[in-house]
Amino acid sequence: MIGWLHQFLEALLETGRDVLPIAAIIIGFQLLVIRKPLVHPGKTLLGFINVLIGITFFLDGLKMALFPLGELMAQQMTSPAFLNIPGSTAAIDWRNYSWVYLFGACIGFATTLAEPSLLAVAIKAEEISGKAISAWGIRLAVSLGVAFGIALGTFRIVTGTELYYYIVVGYIVVVVQTLFAPKLIIGLAYDSGGVTTSTVTVPLVTALGLGLASTVPGRNPLLDGFGLVAFASLFPIITVLGYAQLAEWRGRKRNSNHT
Amino acid sequence: MFRNNRLIRLIIGSCLDLAPILGVVMVFQLAVIRQPIPNIGELIMGSLLVVLGLTFFMLGLEQSLFPVGESMANAFARKGSVFWLLLFAFCLGFGTTIAEPALIAVTAKAADIAGGAHLIADNEAAKTAYALGLRLTVATSVGVAIVIGVLRILMGWPLHYFIIAGYIAVTAMTPFAPAEIIGIAYDSGGVTTSTITVPLVTALGIGLANSIKGRNPITDGFGLIAFASLTPIIFVMAFGMMT
Numbered sequence: 001m002i003g004w005l006h007q008f009l010e011a012l013l014e015t016g017r018d019v020l021p022i023a024a025i026i027i028g029f030q031l032l033v034i035r036k037p038l039v040h041p042g043k044t045l046l047g048f049i050n051v052l053i054g055i056t057f058f059l060d061g062l063k064m065a066l067f068p069l070g071e072l073m074a075q076q077m078t079s080p081a082f083l084n085i086p087g088s089t090a091a092i093d094w095r096n097y098s099w100v101y102l103f104g105a106c107i108g109f110a111t112t113l114a115e116p117s118l119l120a121v122a123i124k125a126e127e128i129s130g131k132a133i134s135a136w137g138i139r140l141a142v143s144l145g146v147a148f149g150i151a152l153g154t155f156r157i158v159t160g161t162e163l164y165y166y167i168v169v170g171y172i173v174v175v176v177q178t179l180f181a182p183k184l185i186i187g188l189a190y191d192s193g194g195v196t197t198s199t200v201t202v203p204l205v206t207a208l209g210l211g212l213a214s215t216v217p218g219r220n221p222l223l224d225g226f227g228l229v230a231f232a233s234l235f236p237i238i239t240v241l242g243y244a245q246l247a248e249w250r251g252r253k254r255n256s257n258h259t
Numbered sequence: 260m261f262r263n264n265r266l267i268r269l270i271i272g273s274c275l276d277l278a279p280i281l282g283v284v285m286v287f288q289l290a291v292i293r294q295p296i297p298n299i300g301e302l303i304m305g306s307l308l309v310v311l312g313l314t315f316f317m318l319g320l321e322q323s324l325f326p327v328g329e330s331m332a333n334a335f336a337r338k339g340s341v342f343w344l345l346l347f348a349f350c351l352g353f354g355t356t357i358a359e360p361a362l363i364a365v366t367a368k369a370a371d372i373a374g375g376a377h378l379i380a381d382n383e384a385a386k387t388a389y390a391l392g393l394r395l396t397v398a399t400s401v402g403v404a405i406v407i408g409v410l411r412i413l414m415g416w417p418l419h420y421f422i423i424a425g426y427i428a429v430t431a432m433t434p435f436a437p438a439e440i441i442g443i444a445y446d447s448g449g450v451t452t453s454t455i456t457v458p459l460v461t462a463l464g465i466g467l468a469n470s471i472k473g474r475n476p477i478t479d480g481f482g483l484i485a486f487a488s489l490t491p492i493i494f495v496m497a498f499g500m501m502t
Contacts, residue, residue: 019358021354022355022455025353025354026328026331029335029347029350030327033343034331034334038327039327043322043323044322044327046319047318047322048319049319050315050318050322050323051324051358052319054312054313054315054317055316056312057311058308058312058313058360060312061306061307061310062309062364064301064302064305064308065304065308066280066305067364067368068301068302069284072296072297073287077287082292099287099291103283103287106287107280107283110280111280113279114275114276114279116272116275163441164433167429167433171430175426178419186419187479187481187482188481190418191484193449193488194452194488198276198454199313199360199361199453199454200277201280202364202449203361203368206364206368206446207368210368221376222372222376222378223438223442224442225372225442226442227446230445230449233448233488
């Protein structure tokens with residue numbers, strides 16, 4: 001009990017160091033530049049303490065649950081027993097790992113569809129476009145983008161191909177789409193890439209990638225393990241721009257039919 | 260009573276964050292993998308800690324950082340002093356990113372991997388220093404991103420020029436960056452923009468676009484997050500080249 005308490009206090013102190021800069025910035029600017037005292041100093045202090053406790057518990061929980069879970073899934077789905085391949089690793093190629101791709105796609109789709117910050121963005125998008133694009137359409141587009149991104153990312157780890165090429169091709173697609181997409185949606189589409197990858201999804205997906213890179217024969221976690229989050233932030237931009245183009249094109253077609 | 264309701268809402272929110280992951284894992288475990296799960300007790304305990312941690316974290320943010328940060332972002336957006344606005348923008352990007360829990364977790368993991376591969380010394384001190392170096396790099400890059408983004412909103416420059424320039428920078432730098440850093444660098448773009456950064460930075464962008472005449476909060480207010488997911492890639496690759 002004492003040992004646990006000691007560990008917890010140590011972790012709390014470490015988190016304190018992480019939260020200190022933003023606390024200092026907010027309070028410093030308030031007092032020195034805006035020159036007004038905080039409106040609710042007691043509540044603000046209590047809030048910072050809650051943030052501290054929250055991050056400390058969360059990081060502990062990550063180490064106990066989300067990181068091991070991602071690695072476990074990667075391990076189980078790449079074990080020779082599960083793949084049903086007798087001993088020799090030479091017989092394995094990328095086609096054997098289809099469950100991994102499907103798992104990546106499902107995790108990406110489910111976590112993104114349930115993401116609250118995405119819902120807020122999607123509703124805003126519906127308002128801007130005067131209902132030409134729907135909030136549900138945006139949410140589906142982003143979720144499919146993340147699902148495809150993670151699935152392709154796991155494929156890349158399994159095959160050990162270069163991250164660079166995929167990303168450059170993705171960038172070229174985004175740039176070409178930007179030239180043709182409705183201007184109003186561009187900022188929102190670019191933002192949707194960053195917004196979707198939440199605090200819970202990122203550690204799990206990272207662990208999945210690192211787990212795959214350490215269990216698939218011939219892969220190296222340092223060189224191949226990262227990159228899934230990058231895919232998950234790039235592909236939503238493409239699907240959202242695509243969806244906006246499609247919606248605009250359908251709207252134009254409908255209008256020309258009416259006249 | 261109101262307090263209780265809010266707490267319950269936050270607990271449900273944290274559970275919903277975790278539910279899709281646990282749901283998908285469960286389906287795969289029961290229908291596809293069908294093997295015993297080792298350490299299931301620890302997994303359940305850890306998941307409870309994640310829910311508890313997220314709840315306290317969100318509760319604390321709603322009590323402290325969000326209201327103060329948002330009113331401050333609005334105040335600076337209206338104040339009219341470009342110098343203070345840009346300084347605040349940098350500090351906001353830097354400070355929120357340093358505290359981002361997902362970034363803390365992922366940089367620690369990256370340091371573990373780098374230590375295991377003997378890229379850096381395989382001891383606690385070297386790993387802590389490496390993880391901190393990564394986080395400081397990412398936080399600085401987000402600070403710079405928000406400054407550029409705010410300048411863009413002030414001047415009304417089109418967003419996509421900057422994004423395309425960023426893409427070209429990333430593409431041109433990658434062949435010269437050490438192979439071990441590329442994956443981490445590309446990932447850091449998506450990791451940085453999470454729970455703390457997105458609401459505060461969005462508040463700054465929308466507040467700014469609202470307070471300048473002739474700006475549309477929707478077309479001009481967005482785009483800050485896009486910058487904040489692009490500059491870390493460039494900065495982390497530079498960090499990898501220097502170390």
